[in-house]
Amino acid sequence: MAWDFATDPAFEEQLVWIEELVRNEIFPLETLDLDTPKLKEIIKPLQVMVKERGLFAAHLPPSLGGQGFGQVKLGLMNEILGMSPLAPLVFGNNAPDSGNAELLALGIEANGAEFQRECYLDPLLRGELSSGFSMTEPDAGADPTRITATASKDGDEWVINGHKWYTTNGSVADFLIVMVRTIPDVPARQGMSMLLVPKETPGVRVVRDIPTMEDPVVRAGSYGNHAEIIYEDVRVPLDHLIGHEGMGFALAQSRLGPGRIHHCMRWLGQSRRAFAMMCERAVSREVFGEPLAAKQTVQNWIADSAAEMSAARLMTLQAAWLIDLKGQKAARKEISMIKYFGAQVLYNVIDRAIQVHGGLGFSSDLPLEQMYRAARAARIYDGPDEVHRMTVARQILHDYEAVPEPTELIATRREAAKKHFAAQLELLSIDR
Numbered sequence: 040m041a042w043d044f045a046t047d048p049a050f051e052e053q054l055v056w057i058e059e060l061v062r063n064e065i066f067p068l069e070t071l072d073l074d075t076p077k078l079k080e081i082i083k084p085l086q087v088m089v090k091e092r093g094l095f096a097a098h099l100p101p102s103l104g105g106q107g108f109g110q111v112k113l114g115l116m117n118e119i120l121g122m123s124p125l126a127p128l129v130f131g132n133n134a135p136d137s138g139n140a141e142l143l144a145l146g147i148e149a150n151g152a153e154f155q156r157e158c159y160l161d162p163l164l165r166g167e168l169s170s171g172f173s174m175t176e177p178d179a180g181a182d183p184t185r186i187t188a189t190a191s192k193d194g195d196e197w198v199i200n201g202h203k204w205y206t207t208n209g210s211v212a213d214f215l216i217v218m219v220r221t222i223p224d225v226p227a228r229q230g231m232s233m234l235l236v237p238k239e240t241p242g243v244r245v246v247r248d249i250p251t252m253e254d255p256v257v258r259a260g261s262y263g264n265h266a267e268i269i270y271e272d273v274r275v276p277l278d279h280l281i282g283h284e285g286m287g288f289a290l291a292q293s294r295l296g297p298g299r300i301h302h303c304m305r306w307l308g309q310s311r312r313a314f315a316m317m318c319e320r321a322v323s324r325e326v327f328g329e330p331l332a333a334k335q336t337v338q339n340w341i342a343d344s345a346a347e348m349s350a351a352r353l354m355t356l357q358a359a360w361l362i363d364l365k366g367q368k369a370a371r372k373e374i375s376m377i378k379y380f381g382a383q384v385l386y387n388v389i390d391r392a393i394q395v396h397g398g399l400g401f402s403s404d405l406p407l408e409q410m411y412r413a414a415r416a417a418r419i420y421d422g423p424d425e426v427h428r429m430t431v432a433r434q435i436l437h438d439y440e441a442v443p444e445p446t447e448l449i450a451t452r453r454e455a456a457k458k459h460f461a462a463q464l465e466l467l468s469i470d471r
């Protein structure tokens with residue numbers, strides 16, 4: 040019996056160090072609006088410090104240079120990193136590279152393709168290569184069984200054809216991981232595979248970086264953009280298969296589970312930052328003769344935000360704890376629950392923070408409006424809210440069976456109780 044909400048003191052020290060680095064060195068970088076090459080250059084000394092501290096790419100298992108922290112510690116770390124969109128890059132665990140590294144590691148473990156480690160995984164971990172994950176298609180997103188991109192064998196090569204979009208970092212990536220159907224005559228879940236595709240391979244055509252709500256006037260070729268890509272007769276050697284043929288769905292699942300914990304904890308970091316801004320403004324700004332903080336509506340926003348963030352944090356850490364204890368499969372319901380709950384909390388807190396700031400909150404003089412636009416996507420990527428709610432509801436309903444009448448029907452229960460307590464009831468009636 041152990042319900043321990045404490046963080047071990049040695050790791051607490053690491054967390055304090057991380058927060059200082061994020062606040063003192065990374066927050067200022069946000070304001071400089073650097074392009075991708077300059078950004079990568081300027082963060083190099085910070086990455087060295089992170090490596091010296093043993094915190095670089097910490098999500099990886101020790102065999103790949105990670106620390107074997109487990110999901111609870113990684114969650115706590117990501118909570119701090121989430122405060123700045125640039126922090127994951129400095130700590131070597133930015134999406135999609137972090138998830139792609141895990142995919143490659145899993146694939147190599149399954150098929151022993153050591154050259155993938157040498158040519159792709161290791162350089163990715165050292166930050167020398169960057170990657171994209173190309174799964175979603177214009178007509179296939181929430182339901183990946185609809186994916187139509189294919190790859191077929193021709194001699195010693197795969198030939199890939201398909202149309203993908205929303206490949207984050209696709210236009211700046213050195214290589215892409217593409218989800219394709221390779222086995223046509225089986226159910227989709229067994230027929231999908233993942234292939235490694237160097238971005239410069241003939242036939243890979245980046246149509247555009249998609250302008251989004253987060254970035255309506257997109258700067259082509261920037262870090263964090265989402266690319267639309269056409270794969271037309273793209274040829275890669277057979278050994279560019281990740282894991283085994285037909286393993287695509289299973290790989291996608293194992294990539295997304297722990298990744299969602301990290302996402303949710305990063306959202307909490309964002310929420311905390313917006314929350315701090317809200318509280319600071321509430322005590323600083325006066326309206327109608329008193330600080331905003333004296334208004335009950337504002338107090339409600341602060342109290343509700345604090346409670347929602349606390350609930351999301353505990354739920355996320357519990358899911359992380361369950362993964363550490365029993366594995367990802369056992370935590371499926373909890374992982375899905377925090378995905379939609381956490382995304383909504385993030386959205387709510389930023390929205391309230393904007394409201395407390397009024398016109399200033401809506402302006403680009405503060406980071407809130409950018410945070411708000413980015414937060415909206417959290418309810419869509421990595422599976423939209425509705426799909427995760429479906430997973431949760433299905434898992435819960437699995438434990439229930441249809442009955443001819445409600446189990447709690449009082450009349451039926453009363454009859455049963457009369458039988459159960461017949462002897463005592465008999466005695467009671469005699470006593471009276």
Ligand SMILES: Cc1cc2nc3c(=O)[nH]c(=O)nc-3n(C[C@H](O)[C@H](O)[C@H](O)COP(=O)(O)OP(=O)(O)OC[C@H]3O[C@@H](n4cnc5c(N)ncnc54)[C@H](O)[C@@H]3O)c2cc1C
Pocket residue numbers: 135171172173174175176177178179180181182204205206207265416419420421422423424425426429
């Ligand atoms: C910022 C961002 C980054 C992304 N990065 C990547 C990436 O790097 N790689 C990649 O492959 N993809 C990426 N995506 C794509 C993302 O994974 C998909 O957008 C997501 O899976 C939803 O698919 P869809 O857009 O096709 O929506 P659809 O599948 O068309 O779904 C539309 C809506 O239908 C509803 N819906 C769906 N299923 C159900 C259901 N079962 N019950 C009730 N309602 C339902 C939901 O409201 C959903 O939002 C990214 C998306 C965004 C916004």
